[in-house]
Amino acid sequence: MKQKEMPRWLKFILSLVVSCVVGLVGSILVPHLQKPMVALVARLVRDPLYEPMTLYIFLALVPLLVSLVSGYLMALAFRPKVGR
Amino acid sequence: MKPLRLITFILAILLLTAGFLQNHSSVSAQTSGAEMELVYSEYQGTGNTAESVEFWNTGFSDPFTIVFDQKGGPVTGEYWGSIGSETSMMIQYLSFSGEYAGVENGTISGTIDGWFLAKGFYDMFNQLNAALCQALDCVETTDWTGYDPFKRPITGTWSGKITGSGEDRGVFTFTVNISDYDLAESNEFTPYTLSGSWVAVGTEGIPTSVPVLEELVEPIIIDPPETLEREVSDTTVDDAFTLFPDTDFPPVTSAQSPLIPVGGALLGTSLGFWAAGQWGQKPMPVPTSTNLVVSPANGSMVTPDEARWQAEKLAEGWVWNETSGGFNAVQLKHPTSDPSILAKIANEAATNAKNASSPLDNLIHNLHQERVESIREMMDKHQQDFYSHIRDAQFYNTASKVVSTVKTAADYSMEALAFATGPAGKGVKTFYDTATASVDVVVTIQDEGWGEGIQKAADSAVDILAGHTGDKGKVIKEIYGEVKDGAQFVNDAQEQGLTTASRNYLDKKVTDQFKKTFLPDADEAGSMAEWVGDKVVSETGEVFIEKGIEQSNQLGEDTGRYLFGGESGGIN
Numbered sequence: 001m002k003q004k005e006m007p008r009w010l011k012f013i014l015s016l017v018v019s020c021v022v023g024l025v026g027s028i029l030v031p032h033l034q035k036p037m038v039a040l041v042a043r044l045v046r047d048p049l050y051e052p053m054t055l056y057i058f059l060a061l062v063p064l065l066v067s068l069v070s071g072y073l074m075a076l077a078f079r080p081k082v083g084r
Numbered sequence: 085m086k087p088l089r090l091i092t093f094i095l096a097i098l099l100l101t102a103g104f105l106q107n108h109s110s111v112s113a114q115t116s117g118a119e120m121e122l123v124y125s126e127y128q129g130t131g132n133t134a135e136s137v138e139f140w141n142t143g144f145s146d147p148f149t150i151v152f153d154q155k156g157g158p159v160t161g162e163y164w165g166s167i168g169s170e171t172s173m174m175i176q177y178l179s180f181s182g183e184y185a186g187v188e189n190g191t192i193s194g195t196i197d198g199w200f201l202a203k204g205f206y207d208m209f210n211q212l213n214a215a216l217c218q219a220l221d222c223v224e225t226t227d228w229t230g231y232d233p234f235k236r237p238i239t240g241t242w243s244g245k246i247t248g249s250g251e252d253r254g255v256f257t258f259t260v261n262i263s264d265y266d267l268a269e270s271n272e273f274t275p276y277t278l279s280g281s282w283v284a285v286g287t288e289g290i291p292t293s294v295p296v297l298e299e300l301v302e303p304i305i306i307d308p309p310e311t312l313e314r315e316v317s318d319t320t321v322d323d324a325f326t327l328f329p330d331t332d333f334p335p336v337t338s339a340q341s342p343l344i345p346v347g348g349a350l351l352g353t354s355l356g357f358w359a360a361g362q363w364g365q366k367p368m369p370v371p372t373s374t375n376l377v378v379s380p381a382n383g384s385m386v387t388p389d390e391a392r393w394q395a396e397k398l399a400e401g402w403v404w405n406e407t408s409g410g411f412n413a414v415q416l417k418h419p420t421s422d423p424s425i426l427a428k429i430a431n432e433a434a435t436n437a438k439n440a441s442s443p444l445d446n447l448i449h450n451l452h453q454e455r456v457e458s459i460r461e462m463m464d465k466h467q468q469d470f471y472s473h474i475r476d477a478q479f480y481n482t483a484s485k486v487v488s489t490v491k492t493a494a495d496y497s498m499e500a501l502a503f504a505t506g507p508a509g510k511g512v513k514t515f516y517d518t519a520t521a522s523v524d525v526v527v528t529i530q531d532e533g534w535g536e537g538i539q540k541a542a543d544s545a546v547d548i549l550a551g552h553t554g555d556k557g558k559v560i561k562e563i564y565g566e567v568k569d570g571a572q573f574v575n576d577a578q579e580q581g582l583t584t585a586s587r588n589y590l591d592k593k594v595t596d597q598f599k600k601t602f603l604p605d606a607d608e609a610g611s612m613a614e615w616v617g618d619k620v621v622s623e624t625g626e627v628f629i630e631k632g633i634e635q636s637n638q639l640g641e642d643t644g645r646y647l648f649g650g651e652s653g654g655i656n
Contacts, residue, residue, distance in 0.1 A: 023345020067345040068352030075356020
C-alpha cells in the first residue's frame with residue numbers, strides 16, 4: 001500500500017528549520033574555531049605574524065554557507081521519487 | 085516565478101542583509117584603542133621646575149596606545165620611554181590600567197604603575213646593551229628582569245574622557261619614588277612628582293592593523309584639534325586620524341548575527357526546492373482505482389505506466405523480488421554487442437604477441453622434430469620386421485595347410501579306394517592308415533623342412549600302394565606320384581592363395597584322374613571337383629590336422645558315396 005507523501009509546505013518548513021539550526025550551530029562554533037584556525041594557518045605558512053584575511057572571511061561565511069548548503073540538500077532529499 | 089517564491093527569495097536576501105548590517109554595527113563596537121600623548125606641565129621636586137618639565141617633555145613624550153572596549157570595560161596600556169647619551173641614560177616604563185565607561189559616556193580613569201632607571205645604572209647598561217639595542221630602541225623587547233634592584237617605582241593616577249571627538253583628553257600625575265640609590269655619583273635625587281595632561285592624537289606613527297572584516301566599518305573620524313597645548317606637535321592639522329585604531333585581530337563577528345544563518349537557510353532551502361523541481365514541475369499524478377491494471381510482476385493492481393515499466397524490466401531479464409518490492413538485477417540474457425574496433429585491435433595484438441615464436445620455441449621444435457624422426461625410423465624398422473614376420477607366418481600357415489591338403493587328398497583317396505575296391509581296397513586303406521600313423525610328418529617338417537616332410541609323407545603312401553594291381557591301383561600310384569610336386573604346390577599357394585592352389589591342384593591332379601577312371605559324365609566330374617575343393621579349403625589347416633584321420637575318413641566315405649551311388653562294396 002502506497003504511503004501518502006509529505007506535503008510540500010511541510011517539507012519546506014522542515015528543511016528550513018533544520019538548515020537554520022545547522023547554521024546557528026555553525027555560528028556558535030565558528031568564534032571558538034577562530035584562534036585555533038589562525039594558529040594553524042600561521043604554522044602552515046611558517047610566519048607567526050601572518051594575518052590570514054582569507055581565513056577570516058571564510059570563517060565569517062561558514063554559518064551562511066552551512067545553512068545554505070544544508071537547506072539545499074534537505075530540499076533535494078525531499079524531492080519526490082520519480083524513478084527507481 | 086510565482087509570488088510566493090519571489091517573496092521567499094526576497095525575504096532571504098533581506099535577512100542576510102539585516103544580518104550583515106547587524107554585524108556592521110557590532111563590529112563597530114569592538115575592542116579598539118586610543119593613541120595618546122603625555123604632556124608634562126608640573127614638576128614637584130628638587131631642582132628647577134621649568135627645566136625639569138622641559139626635560140620630561142623632550143625625553144618622554146612619545147605617543148602610545150591604550151586599549152579598551154568601546155562598549156566600556158577595563159583599560160590597559162603601556163608606555164616605554166628612554167633618553168640618553170654617552171654620559172646620561174634613563175629608562176621609563178608606565179603601565180596604565182583602569183576602567184572605561186563606554187563611548188557614549190566617555191569617562192575613563194585608572195592608575196599608573198611603573199619603574200624608572202636613571203644614572204648609576206648607565207655604565208652597566210651601556211656596556212651590556214647599548215650597542216646591541218642601538219641607543220635603546222630595544223627597550224620594549226629587552227628583558228629587564230635582571231635589573232629589578234635598580235628600578236625606582238612609579239605610582240600615579242590618570243583620568244579623562246574619550247568619546248571619539250576632538251575634545252578627548254585628560255590629566256595624569258605620577259611620582260617617581262627615587263631615593264639615594266645613585267648617591268654614588270654626584271647627583272642626588274629625591275622623590276619627585278610629575279603631572280600634566282594627556283591628549284588623543286592621530287594615527288601617525290601607529291601601525292595600521294589588518295582591516296579584515298572591519299573594512300565594512302566606517303571609522304569614526306574626528307576633526308583634528310586645531311590647537312594643541314604642546315610645542316612638539318608637528319601633526320598636520322588637515323590630516324584625518326582614527327581615534328580608535330584596531331589593536332587586535334578582529335573576531336569573526338559575522339557569525340554573531342543569527343539572521344545570517346537564518347537567511348542562508350531560507351535561501352538554501354528555496355534554491356533546493358527550485359533545483360529539485362518541486363516548484364516548477366506539475367503535481368504528481370495520483371492514480372485512480374479505475375485506471376489500475378494487473379502487474380505483470382506480482383499480480384497486484386498498479387498503474388498502466390507501472391505495469392508497462394515492469395513488463396519492460398521483465399523483458400530485459402530482471403527478476404522481481406517480492407520481499408523488497410523491486411527488481412533484482414540479473415545478468416542480461418541478451419547477447420552483448422560486438423567488441424569495439426579498439427577492442428578488436430587490442431585482442432588481435434594480444435593474440436599475435438601470445439602466438440609469436442621465439443628462438444627457444446624454434447629450438448624446442450627442432451629437438452622435437454629430431455626425436456620424431458628418430459622414432460619414425462625406429463617404427464619403420466619395426467614395421468619392416470613386422471611385415472617380414474607376417475610373411476613368415478603366412479608362409480608357415482600356408483605350408484601347414486598344404487600338408488593337410490595333401491594328406492587329406494591321400495586320405496580321401498584311400499577312403500575312396502577302400503570303399504570302391506571292396507576287400508582289396510580295405511586292405512589298402514588299412515595299410516595306408518598304418519603308414520600315415522607311422523610317419524611323423526610334423527617332426528620331419530620341423531627337422532628337415534617342408535619339402536622333405538611332404539615328400540616323405542607322399543612317398544611313404546605311394547610306395548606302399550604301388551604294388552597294388554588293377555586300374556585303381558594305377559590311379560593311386562599316379563595320384564601320389566604327383567604329390568611329389570607338393571613343394572611346387574606350396575609355392576603356388578604363397579603366390580596365388582591357398583584356395584586357388586587347392587582348386588587347381590584338385591582339378592588337375594585328382595578330379596581328372598577320377599573322372600577319367602570312374603565317371604562317364606564330364607559335367608558330373610566337374611561338380612565333384614568343386615565339392616571336394618570347397619570341402620577341403622573351407623577348413624583351416626590347423627583344425628584339419630587336429631581332427632586328423634577321423635575327418636579324412638568321413639571325407640573319403642562321403643566321396644565314395646557320391647562317386648559310387650551311396651553303396652559300399654565298390655565297383656565291380
